[in-house]
């Protein structure tokens with residue numbers, strides 16, 4: 080099984096840009112919370128979440144085309160590689176999310192982007208962000224317009240959950256790590272957008 084330490088070694092050997100590392104952490108913490116929700120292995124889900132964009136910095140135009148072989152050769156279990164490939168389902172792979180881990184990764188990859196954008200605008204960052212406020216921003220198509228709401232909806236449908244249920248889990252899962260993901264807010268000297 081992929082360990083968090085191994086996921087970090089592999090990911091950080093390929094990814095150096097600060098914003099991409101922050102994204103990996105956002106997805107990692109959200110995946111930890113989703114694992115708790117499903118009663119699954121938290122650290123394992125976090126590891127897969129952290130590693131999911133392994134080839135993106137090096138191959139942004141061919142995302143997930145440079146993932147399968149190197150990760151298998153590096154000893155990452157096939158089921159974890161499959162999970163990573165499935166987050167690009169319908170966009171850059173044909174690997175359909177089947178397990179709750181895969182469906183969660185597919186969903187939170189995009190969902191954490193809007194949570195991050197939303198939290199960055201707030202004086203107290205993510206620390207006092209409530210799901211209700213988040214959902215207002217989610218429904219405002221002009222806000223963080225590049226984040227693909229349809230993909231998030233599709234992922235939530237696969238999970239059999241509402242966007243608000245998944246967002247609640249992810250926000251709660253990210254809050255304790257606000258400092259690590261630079262979401263303490265503008266009052267605390269965090270980044271604003």
Ligand SMILES: [Fe+2]
Pocket residue numbers: 102106131132188
């Ligand atoms: Fe991602």
